Amino acid sequence: MSNGGSARSDAGFAVAMIAAGALTMWGLRNQPRAPFDPVGAAAIPFWTAAAVIALALVLLAGVVLRKSMRGDAASYFVSTEAIDDSYAVRPGLSVVAVAATVAFVAAVPAMGFRYASIAFMLVLGWQLSDRAPRSLAVVAAVALVSGFGLDAGFRAMMVSLP
Numbered sequence: 001m002s003n004g005g006s007a008r009s010d011a012g013f014a015v016a017m018i019a020a021g022a023l024t025m026w027g028l029r030n031q032p033r034a035p036f037d038p039v040g041a042a043a044i045p046f047w048t049a050a051a052v053i054a055l056a057l058v059l060l061a062g063v064v065l066r067k068s069m070r071g072d073a074a075s076y077f078v079s080t081e082a083i084d085d086s087y088a089v090r091p092g093l094s095v096v097a098v099a100a101t102v103a104f105v106a107a108v109p110a111m112g113f114r115y116a117s118i119a120f121m122l123v124l125g126w127q128l129s130d131r132a133p134r135s136l137a138v139v140a141a142v143a144l145v146s147g148f149g150l151d152a153g154f155r156a157m158m159v160s161l162p
């Protein structure tokens with residue numbers, strides 16, 4: 001990586017993700033075990049945190065070894081320069097994703113899981129698509145099927161949702 005600022009940003013991001021994963025794992029240590037559940041409620045968050053830590057270590061190794069995750073680009077997360085003209089880099093999309101996630105969590109108690117999930121997927125799908133009518137129709141179809149499907153799946157597993 002030729003750009004020191006970008007390397008520092010990537011390293012800072014990796015360290016923050018390692019810390020978030022470690023804090024998640026530390027917080028899970030007091031999660032009570034249900035006698036009827038062999039996996040336990042902490043299994044999914046624990047392995048998700050482990051995956052986050054592993055990916056952050058890969059990013060950190062890339063910074064230390066001065067290897068970019070995007071070919072010739074200086075940084076995977078900070079750069080706004082595409083390697084070629086096949087796509088547009090949109091750093092602001094991260095802000096939208098975080099804001100949509102916070103809004104989703106806040107909306108679940110008011111709207112219920114099903115409708116909050118559909119709204120969340122519509123917002124992110126609209127942001128990620130090229131916004132052509134066909135693309136927006138696919139986004140809407142996926143959001144509706146997924147929202148109702150996830151809700152039905154959780155209810156079938158007897159998971160209580162708002």
